[in-house]
Amino acid sequence: MAPHADALGLTLVSIEKGRGAMSAPWREELVGDPETGVIASGVVTALIDHTCGLAINSAMGEMVPIATLDLRIDYLRPAAPKSGVTAEAHAYRLTRTVGFVRAEAWDADRNDLVATAQAAFMLNTRAQPLKG
């Protein structure tokens, strides 16, 4: 497990070919708005990035080195105060070099999203991905 995923307390929710879901539980130190106690959008960003990587690895059937090319996130609404967030990612298209992923995140209800995301990843990157 990546040290940062540990630090955030990310937990695996589900995994199947091309799809993965993970949760980030609410903790005081992860709050982004001290007036409301809402979890930081940065936590949602890290959760989504991580879950997208999980979806790609599950699609490829093995752990290969990947590197995020770009990641676009729309924050549809803040999560509920003191609520954790769950994200599910779908690697819907893999070429030999690039993986395309869509992801969604919610707090309590799968049908009431807090964020949607779209990302592209380089696959099979070696020890220094995308180095200058």
Add this chain to the structure above:
Amino acid sequence: MDETATQSLDDFLQRVPYVRFLGMRTELAGDEMTAVLPFSRHLIGNPMLPALHGGVIGAFMELTALAQLALADPGRRVPKTIDITVEYLRSGRAQDTYARAILRKVGRRVANVQVEAWQDSRAQPIAGLTGHFLMRNEG
């Protein structure tokens, strides 16, 4: 730099728990702010390389944008992030990371901010971010 602005920046850095969780701080030279993310083991995403977690780099740049907005527009609540687009250019190594933000437009309701992050050389950024932020009035 006037006192209200630096106070507003300090408030943001000290009052947002997630800023402390990442360990981010800022340096001011006049009105020019550089955000610093000192390396720490808990920021690593890939222990094999090792490399910083992509989400950490994205979150750090988003917080840099929010810090620059706190400096530019004191006395407001923390703006809400509407959307971000992060582009990763190079892998983030296990070392300190820096970022600067450019406020391309700060309107009454929305701000457009561009951020770039680097490590060894500013001319070789490791990532960039463009974001829209919803400005909120006090109360």
